[in-house]
Amino acid sequence: MKHLYRFFVDRPYKPQFLIANQYEVKRVIGMGSYGITYLSKNKKTRERCVVKQIRPSKLKNSNTSFYQVEAEILASLDHVRIPKLHDAFHFNGNQFLVMDYIEGVNLEDLLFDQYNRFNELESLEFLKGLIDIVAYLHMHEISHGDLRIPNVMVKNAQLYVIDFGLAVSLKNKSDQETLELIQKDLYDLGDFLLFLLYSSYEPTSRKDRPxxxxxxIHPATEHFIKQLLQIETGFKSIYQVRDHLNKTISTIPNHKTST
Known part of the structure; x- marks a missing residue:
């Protein structure tokens, strides 16, 4: 019954529908657990944007304060690789956020639909761009909380981080809570790096292996990943990660050819 209820209640707006008499829906670009995102056109500015709607089924019985948190966090950030928040409003009993549209390809599609391949050195270099964005967030006391490959966009060889629905402000958190949230982001970086490395992996056996x-991969890369995943003594800050990554890259043969 719950799934049937969601099917009828969470139907997205159709193309050409005008949200709040300003944002014309072009197409649905995402259906998440809590939100529906639309590629839209701002009729006032004539620019494309992303309109994110909280799922109507979540409005009745769920705590929707996370949408307010997401809006506050996005409004506090100013980084060229993070979408800017332009509006937050209610319309027809629903809640919406409006932010920049990043015209690119998310890394999940890049790997699994377009079959892009990254060797070890390319994977490590690629991670540097993501670490720079995470360092900015941590410097501003924000944990992203969801650094998965669908939430990383690639445009003109530049990385962008999107979807701050699970982001958390580290302000007023205890030292232990802050460390755990930071290490969650660092763990995600390790998982992210493994996806890149596996893009060029060719299995030689049907047997599952770790x-x-x-x-x-180079022992230094393996050690680096183990620290990110806290298999070995983990990092405590993104700055330690960045320093260790640079040292790791310097150990990879021919590392200068990628710069």
Whole structure:
């Protein structure tokens, strides 16, 4: 019954529908657990934007304060690789956020639909761009909380981080809570790096093996990933991660050819 209820209640707006007499829906670009996102056109500015609607089924019985948190966090940030918040409003009993549209490809599609391949050095260099954005967030006391490959966009070889629905302000958090939230982001970076490395992996056996046996990578890279995943003594800050990554890259043969 719950799924049937959601099917009828959470139907997205159709193309050409005008939200709040200003945002014309072009198409749905995402259907998440809590939100529906639309590529839209701002009729006043004539520019494309992303309109994010909280799922109507979540409005009745759920705590929707996370949408307010997301709006406040986005409004506090000013980074060229993070979409800016332009509006937050209610319309027809629903809640909406409006932000920049990043015209690119998310990394999930890049890997699994377009079959892009990254070797070890390319994967490490690619991670540097994401670390720079995470460093900005942590410097401003924000944990993203969801650094998965669908939430990283690639445009003109530049990375962008989107979807701050699970982001958390570290202000007024205890030292232990802050460390745990930071390490969650760092763990996600390790997982992210594994996705990149596996893009060029060619299985030689049907037998499932751990990544440490399947991937042929430099010992320094393996050690770096283990620290991110807290298999070995973990990092405590994104700055430690950045320093260790640079040292790791310097150990990879021919690392200067990628710069």
């Amino acid at each position: 990544w440490t046996e399947e991937l042929s």
